[in-house]
Amino acid sequence: MIQVKEFVDTDKSYAEKRANEFLADLRDDQVINICYGSIMKPSPSGTVYPRSTILIVYRTSGEENK
Numbered sequence: 001m002i003q004v005k006e007f008v009d010t011d012k013s014y015a016e017k018r019a020n021e022f023l024a025d026l027r028d029d030q031v032i033n034i035c036y037g038s039i040m041k042p043s044p045s046g047t048v049y050p051r052s053t054i055l056i057v058y059r060t061s062g063e064e065n066k
Helices: 012-024
Strands: 002-009 031-042 048-059
Touching (some): 002 012, 012 031
């Protein structure tokens, strides 16, 4: 089965750390794709802060490559 896992955070290094910890538990052949995006998001008070998103598309460990 193909799954997705999303890591979203305002601190880029924290999102990367969590994504890397998740990837450490997968075999290389399970990883299908990794997407990364970053935006500057305004808050209601007018302050702008970064938002990082990492999306990992992977196969669950029980499924063979097809």
